[in-house]
Amino acid sequence: xxxxxxxxxxxxxxxxxxxxxxxxxxxxxxxxxxxxxxxxxxxxxxxxxxxxxxxxxxxxxxxxxxxxxxxxxxxxxxxxxxxxxxxxxxxxxxxxxxxxxxxxxxxxxxxxxxxxxxxxxxxxxxxxxxxxxxxxxxxxxxxxxxxxxxxxxxxxxxxxxxxxxxxxxxxxxxxxxxxxxxxxxxxxxxxxxxxxxxxxxxxxxxxxxxxxxxxxxxxxxxxxxxxxxxxxxxxxxxxxxxxxxxxxxxxxxxxxxxxxxxxxxxxxxxxxxxxxxxxxxxxxxxxxxxxxxxxxxxxxxxxxxxxxxxxxxxxxxxxxxxxxxxxxxxxxxxxxxxxxxxxxxxxxxxxxxxxxxxxxxxxxxxxxxxxxxxxxxxxxxxxxxxxxxxxxxxxxxxxxxxxxxxxxxxxxxxxxxxxxxxxxxxxxx
Ligand code: HEC
Ligand code: HEC
Numbered sequence: 001x002x003x004x005x006x007x008x009x010x011x012x013x014x015x016x017x018x019x020x021x022x023x024x025x026x027x028x029x030x031x032x033x034x035x036x037x038x039x040x041x042x043x044x045x046x047x048x049x050x051x052x053x054x055x056x057x058x059x060x061x062x063x064x065x066x067x068x069x070x071x072x073x074x075x076x077x078x079x080x081x082x083x084x085x086x087x088x089x090x091x092x093x094x095x096x097x098x099x100x101x102x103x104x105x106x107x108x109x110x111x112x113x114x115x116x117x118x119x120x121x122x123x124x125x126x127x128x129x130x131x132x133x134x135x136x137x138x139x140x141x142x143x144x145x146x147x148x149x150x151x152x153x154x155x156x157x158x159x160x161x162x163x164x165x166x167x168x169x170x171x172x173x174x175x176x177x178x179x180x181x182x183x184x185x186x187x188x189x190x191x192x193x194x195x196x197x198x199x200x201x202x203x204x205x206x207x208x209x210x211x212x213x214x215x216x217x218x219x220x221x222x223x224x225x226x227x228x229x230x231x232x233x234x235x236x237x238x239x240x241x242x243x244x245x246x247x248x249x250x251x252x253x254x255x256x257x258x259x260x261x262x263x264x265x266x267x268x269x270x271x272x273x274x275x276x277x278x279x280x281x282x283x284x285x286x287x288x289x290x291x292x293x294x295x296x297x298x299x300x301x302x303x304x305x306x307x308x309x310x311x312x313x314x315x316x317x318x319x320x321x322x323x324x325x326x327x328x329x330x331x332x333x334x335x336x337x338x339x340x341x342x343x344x345x346x347x348x349x350x351x352x353x354x355x356x357x358x359x360x361x362x363x364x365x366x367x368x369x370x371x372x373x374x375x376x377x378x379x380x381x382x383x384x385x386x387x388x389x390x391x392x393x394x395x396x397x398x399x400x401x402x403x404x405x406x407x408x409x410x411x412x413x414x415x416x417x418x419x420x421x422x423x424x425x426x427x428x429x
Pocket of ligand 2: 271
């Protein structure tokens with residue numbers, strides 16, 4: 001995409017306003033005396049605490065077997081922890097285990113920094129939102145991550161609860177019910193849930209019978225859950241900025257010569273920073289724009305196995321605009337290589353088509369240099385050919401595809417990317 005400055009990430013103030021209960025500015029100490037500020041800090045702390053509890057609660061799924069953390073594990077940079085799945089289809093099963101969506105879980109870290117989606121006419125791109133296709137726009141709650149967080153509970157291929165009332169009911173009666181009321185107040189206790197609510201919540205297709213005023217109250221509670229999850233996701237426990245890269249910037253350590261040359265390459269010939277900007281101490285390595293970089297289909301993805309002609313239209317599908325077909329949100333590059341143990345598998349891109357960073361960088365470097373696999377005798381993916389893009393429309397051919405990097409320069413870029421894993425400790429390479 002073009003190099004002009006894009007929209008800034010959500011400011012701390014805008015975010016605090018969006019997350020704050022009752023519109024309170026949670027971060028501005030000037031908005032009250034010492035005790036008011038203390039009270040606000042406590043409220044912020046309790047929102048984070050209940051958000052964390054909800055993020056980890058498997059009871060908030062149809063079969064009580066899946067939480068957010070099941071697909072967004074901290075030891076894996078808040079992405080998928082299933083090595084075998086990552087090595088293959090890359091799509092995590094839902095609470096109903098034989099059911100799958102079509103995309104791989106991106107990192108849930110740094111997602112709170114994405115602004116409300118908008119169209120930048122100058123650059124010709126959407127900017128902001130959450131999900132690969134931006135459909136958690138942020139317009140309703142003021143922050144995409146709070147809206148995103150409400151989708152998985154009732155998504156049939158994820159946590160699969162039959163009614164948002166089930167999430168509110170089970171969370172407010174969970175082991176962290178006290179935390180819940182600390183953060184959200186006791187309005188939830190005014191809702192007359194039917195006596196068999198818990199049982200109904202374990203049965204697909206149920207609706208929880210609530211009076212119209214009670215349903216409205218329940219939906220307010222549900223929104224509070226979304227805001228609390230976003231508060232947790234915005235906390236330093238998730239957005240850590242604790243990688244070797246951050247330590248280098250803070251003057252605590254230095255890059256190896258290979259990493260340093262990779263960083264230079266990233267910003268120059270490899271042109272990665274055009275879409276994954278690296279400027280500034282808290283660089284997010286995404287500008288939250290959308291692009292079709294021509295990723296091929298992942299033949300092992302469950303959706304492609306069912307329908308080899310499946311095409312994920314990305315943000316162009318969501319907005320029903322052919323000119324945007326195939327464009328996916330530029331993901332952060334932080335935590336790319338973070339995994340529970342070396343040797344376990346991760347996958348990359350919306351459909352999990354790539355399995356290593358070497359493969360990714362080689363793709364950017366040679367997509368338009370190697371012939372198409374479809375026309376190559378004995379094709380070997382990435383060695384003597386690349387498969388056709390999953391979506392052939394709107395492929396970006398200006399900024400990637402033929403970078404002219406040598407194999408050593410490719411290795412250097414990969415070495416740099418590995419410095420972006422959070423949790424670096426002094427003394428490590
Ligand atoms: C079954 C696995 C699964 C579960 C459970 C799950 N997610 Fe996700 N998550 C995904 C997938 C897949 C995507 C991408 C979906 C898409 O783009 O359509 C995603 C996307 C996201 C994103 C968007 C990141 C971005 O940069 O746009 C965030 C944030 C996130 N999930 C947080 C959560 C939270 C919070 C929960 C619990 C309420 C949760 N997820 C439950 C698989 C899961
Ligand atoms: C024109 C914009 C653009 C440029 C330039 C660009 N990227 Fe990307 N990058 C994207 C988009 C968009 C995606 C997601 C594509 C998809 O899933 O289909 C992506 C995905 C990735 C991923 C996968 C991340 C994940 O969590 O799955 C990596 C790694 C990556 N890029 C690294 C790089 C590197 C290294 C460079 C430079 C060689 C680079 N990118 C240049 C737009 C860009």
